[in-house]
Amino acid sequence: MSVITNETLREQRKAERKLRRQISDVGGELSQFWRVLAPWLLLVAALVLAPLAWLLTSLGGVQVFTAACIAVAGVVMLGVSVHLTRGRLTLGRAHELFNVSAPVALIAYTVAFGPDKYALIGGGVFGVTSAIVWNRRHTSSAMRELEKVGRGHNAAGHLPDAWRAFAAEHMPQVSDSTLTVFTNTPDVLHAGLELGDGEVPSDLSEQLIEKLTRFAGGIRGGTTLHIGDKLDKIGITVMRTDPLKRPFEWQGPLDPGESIREPIRGLGRYRDGADLTLHLPYVPNLTPDGDDKPQSHMMMIGMSRAGKGEAGEEIDVNVMTRSDSAVVLCDAVKADQQLGVISKGAVYVLDNQNSIRAYFNKLVYATIPARAAYLGDPRRNPLGKVCKEWEPGCGLTWLLVHVYEAAALYNNQDMTKLTERAASVGIELLIEAQKGIHDRVDTNARSNAADVLMFGCKEPDDAALVLRPDLLDAGAAPWVWQNKRAGMVHTVLSHLPAARQAIPARFARKARDGGDVAAALDEYLHLAAPLDPITGATWGEPFERFVASRSAKLNRAPKQYAFAGARGPVLAGAVLLDERPSAPVLVADDRPDVDAGFDLGDPHDDEAEPDEESERAQLTRVAETVVGDMAIALDGSPEAGQVLHQAVDTLERYGDD
Template sequence: MGRNRNETPVPALVQPAATSSSTRSYLVRRLQPHLPPWLGVAGLGLTGALGNWRWEGSAAAGVGLTLASVALTGATWWAGKSTSQQRRLHSAITVAAGSAWLTGACLAGPVTGALDDLYLIGGPVIALSWNVRLMLRTSDPAGESADKGLLERVGLARAQIGAAKVEPNRVTAPMLLDAGTQTNDDVAKALPGIASALDVPRTAVRYQPDPDSERRGELVIVPRDMLADTVRWEEAGPAFPGGSITDPLILGVYDDGAPLALWLPGNKKAGRNATHLLIAGMTGSGKGDGALNLMTEILTRTDVIMWLSDPKGFQDFRPLLPAYDWAVEGGADTEIMVEAVKAVIPARTGWLGSHKYRQWEAAAAKPQTDPKHSCHDDGTACGCPGLPFHVVWFEEAGVSLGLLGDDAFNSIANLARSAGMALVVSLQRPSHDQISTTTRDALGGRLCFGVPNATAAGFMLPDSVLDAGAAPERWANRRPGYNYLVTPGIPEERYASPGRTRWFTEESVSLMETVAQWAARNGAKVDPVTDKAAETVAGRAYIDRRRVDVDAPDTEDDDVIDETEPLVDDEDEGIDPEQELPELGDGADAPLVQETGHKPDPAEARQLLAQAIAEFEAAGRMVIGPKDFTDWCDRNGYSRPWVSERLKEAYLEGRLADAGRGRWRIVQQMSHA
């Protein structure tokens, strides 16, 4: 997975700071534009000495030099008509002062009277004034022609590039477009040409428009791909083990070396909204490793619980199973989990509201000892148990959406953020046939890995990010782990900057198992509010959910025989194994279950149906539909339409609740509750 660094030549616009090996050439190149004024002063002094040797005391030479000085000053003023007023005046004063001193030096001698002092003081002042003027210009002459030529080649000839800000492997240059003829969209269209002219990858050039102007923005160029070298997850591990979910979740690095981070809870002081997250990428793009990066970050925080739905049977996440509060493998179990989430949301928002939290914050996860967050009317501290943050993760959500429909996700995606919950939805292609636009927009945050084409990129990334230069289709699955992150809490100019998540190898499994064991012992436990709401809806499916007791002693192997135990049951102790079996009598081969041919009457059928519903409930299957009664219909001679009508009757009686798409959720009876 390791890659060699690409050594790319960097043009004048994007030259980073010089290294020690090129210090001399760098200094020479930087000093060259400032040498002409000093060369002019030196030449003026030499000319004065030669002129004095030739014309000392000559009246005719004095007249000629005076006229020449006046003519040269006038010509300079006239030639400066096309320049700025400041440059015109500066040039004329320089020429007038220099020609006046030269006239005096030629006639009287350069060291006569005050002429030498004027030369030693005035000469450097004149030269330095031009040096200062050069440094205050908006662009460097050494790179001006190259930059102008670059912009001209890409169709932005009238645009202006300001002084570039050079950082390690990142150059940011302000751009000012021609008023009335150029817009920020023109720069977005020209980005491929700029990348070609600079000989860098297309993803190395981005443009961030100024939101307050249609002709201003910043051109960002990253000359060298710092993501080429793969970083293994086990080399660093989780970023903040034992920290809070409010700390940043570090997934990897950006292409300039900055940490790739996101947040799920909101923060009012930081101006950051809570968010859900949509993860997408084609097969082989590194989406699985990216999910593991995020998941291990979440599971090592002490104020968060996680529910997981994975139709792949925990293929990637099995080492982490002890850390989940509830994990299901998809299908009917995911239906139950979704129904539980629907019930948990109002219970959690009610708790937050009664404890005076406008949104979830870290203090909500701790026992409520602060009177400001008390549910008591008298203002005293209530001491209620805290409410941990709650992450619900739907892996390969395209499968779940196909079974449940978009309505199931729409309702929870729009309300869960207010309840201190975050949904993480992961799938390969978030197209309209996989996930609705409403649900996709409600998820907010996007972690986009390589995709097969620009159309797929448009499903994940906003148009403004694509216009700024983001192009995940350029990688496809050839650079696993490369991604774009769009989420609250990071600057918008970072949205179009590629990052890379860390790589999980076979050696990382043992560390993942250690993380899971640590989380099971030290992580947050489900709160009473969430626990009661989920149990009320999901019943045995939640009560008997997958849990791993990390403190339980190792059990004995079932294949090991205890030599102290008898090998034969007591009732079989007198049987001789060598004796022949007795002959079968008449009727001994009759079936144990006789076909009666009896069809239950309507009242009996309703009773049998109610009994079947109770059996589903006892088995933990809390979401059912007519197709689940196929075997029952075959045994009793009834059709699925008949079952559908009876289920509707049970719904009217309050035994079932509508779960959508022709499915029903079993409502626990008081005796069961």
């Protein structure tokens, strides 16, 4: 796919200015005068100057040589004329070639053999006729042909006049506007629209955008408007061909082992050729105006088979293979089918509603407070300062909680609270749903998700639930492709300007069997750091069982090693999943060997009895299980929720967090 560079734009504008000088009322007057006078000058040269040239050359005896030189010059002129008129109509081209070749041939003949009355009479009659016809053609159609050639060279000199006539008849809301063409190729039209008095960008409604597309010969859904700070001018881009019509292959993660603070590149590309890039966590001074890019939660909305699953996996793999980030996968509907290969790189996988709801409750009431206390204490975090946002090197793993089929968890208050509280401690919620309506996704959760990936939808009303009105006015139309082009998306990201958000993009297509995802995880997963112990400790016994089960499977599986780079930074106190032992490790004893047998100890020995600390830990686990079960059973009832919180407060008064 070709990308329009600054150099290309400069060349196009230079050609446009040159052609405008040729056809303008001021700069083109002299050019038009010479084009009208040219055939008469050639006729005078053939009838008057040719006999004079024969007389002069006969004095030196060089008539034949001079005639040969004139003939060669005529052939060169004919060849140049053939090249310059290659875009003209057949009749006009033939007429111009006759005007060039006939006078030169008559001049050469006269110089070589002397004046011939029959040749001069015939040349005079046909020359005058041709010159008169030339003048008539030039005044009636030559300028239109020149404009047609100009359209082929990006000038589009006819478009401003055609726009005024078209707008006056079909678009009266903007009939006083003026169109200025910047680039006009068979693939794209870039133009500026200067609005008249009283006209505003919102006058270009969806129907008018379609008429504008029809006027410029664009594809359906291929027109986008660029509205700046002022409301008197609008940038227009009309795509006549779609470079994203055919899918393209995903090349895998581009920056494995880097910090999650670095952008995620190579996910796809926009319709104008720009790379589809995501910035997930907080990044200072990232936005075009120099403001900090805040961390925000993200929603992926689109109808079934619109490409959400593949796009989500590509995002997940990039996060999984960074040095300071991790992914938690939640799917309460079809986890066994959906998560498959991608689950290998997740630090935690939850596959039913009860476990997901209990996990959200722990995130709200345990994980977020623990991480906030750690980030806010300069004595604890390695950065030695109060961290208002998660930052690389703070000692905590940046966490992406990807919720597939989020509609199954509708009305979960803890998920809504996560969108309100989790961003500043380095936890981002990625919610995936087929429709952003209020009975599928909580309205508050939808409002708190500042970043949206809007895939294809069924109707404009579905898009209006998620996209801002100004994006719809600017030409965003995800209902055009629906699910016919998997991966097509509008990237409504908080750090992108509105003009970029309105341009469609397309995620790259991963392998159907997930082989590229599996290969990427096998090659780069060892670069990722483990989950930090502060976060893991707040997830309780269910997470411990998950880790133990996965470790057992990894120890039974054949070992694979990859050498794509150094392992990422290991957090203090963390245990790698693939290094957790599956059985107790025997340590050599330096004491003298008194008995060759094994001393299993007395089953009634006091030392074998659990001490106070073990009993306390057992009590804590039991209390945590009870609270988790209560959270699942009482979810959705405000009155029951108050009882649950009172129970938690009572346990805390006894010293159990």
